[in-house]
Amino acid sequence: MPPFYSNPPDPLNERLRIALERARTTVNNKEVTAWYFHLTRRRYNLRPHRERVGSLIWSLGRLAVSPTDARMVMAKRSVSNLCRDLGIPLPGDGVESPRRASAWLTGCAARMLPVSSRARYREEFEAELIEIGRGWRQFGHGVRVLGRAVPLRWELRRPARERAR
Numbered sequence: 001m002p003p004f005y006s007n008p009p010d011p012l013n014e015r016l017r018i019a020l021e022r023a024r025t026t027v028n029n030k031e032v033t034a035w036y037f038h039l040t041r042r043r044y045n046l047r048p049h050r051e052r053v054g055s056l057i058w059s060l061g062r063l064a065v066s067p068t069d070a071r072m073v074m075a076k077r078s079v080s081n082l083c084r085d086l087g088i089p090l091p092g093d094g095v096e097s098p099r100r101a102s103a104w105l106t107g108c109a110a111r112m113l114p115v116s117s118r119a120r121y122r123e124e125f126e127a128e129l130i131e132i133g134r135g136w137r138q139f140g141h142g143v144r145v146l147g148r149a150v151p152l153r154w155e156l157r158r159p160a161r162e163r164a165r
Contacts, residue, residue, distance in 0.1 A: 012046045012053055019060040023075070026064040030126065035079050037127040044086055052082045102129050105142030109149035117156050 020036040046053050056078040063071045083090045106125035110118050125145055132138045 012050065013040075013043055015057055016040075016046065016053055019057040019064075022064040023060040027067045027072075029072075030130070031076070032063075033123055033127045034130050037124070037131060038088075039079075039082075041131075044088075046086075049082060049085045052078070052085055056082050099129075099134060099138055102138045102142035105139075105146045109142075109146045109152075112149040113153050114156050121152075 017040045020032075020039060024032050024036045056075070059071065059075045059078045063075045080090050103126065106129060107122065110122035110125060113121050128145075129138055129141065132141055
């Protein structure tokens with residue numbers, strides 16, 4: 001009897017993740033980062049929405065090649081259409097930016113990390129704050145991130161050989 005495996009990854013989800021990652025690294029925009037974390041955090045059943053996903057992947061590819069305002073509007077429209085079809089809220093709906101105190105806490109946590117990892121984790125922490133929404137939950141998350149920054153720093157500073165064990 002073969003060993004138990006979880007469902008194999010859906011190729012459509014993987015293509016969307018790759019397109020979002022490319023656009024995120026090229027554009028370096030908070031909004032695109034929020035889309036990346038919002039749409040790749042969970043596995044959605046994208047098969048019934050294959051045309052919408054294809055349209056989004058195409059517009060993200062164009063955005064990654066040449067980031068212009070018009071292409072950003074096209075990508076935003078594609079993301080909102082897909083989110084509407086999936087029945088999930090659009091990332092960042094009603095949230096302009098994280099609260100100042102929460103952003104300061106996560107910024108301090110990012111500054112405690114090694115320089116080579118700082119930008120990546122600052123971006124991730126901010127996207128998590130945006131996804132949580134405003135209020136005390138966001139502040140509590142900022143405190144938790146700051147509290148876990150030192151162990152994360154130790155883990156990131158360990159040589160890769162030791163981390164693989």
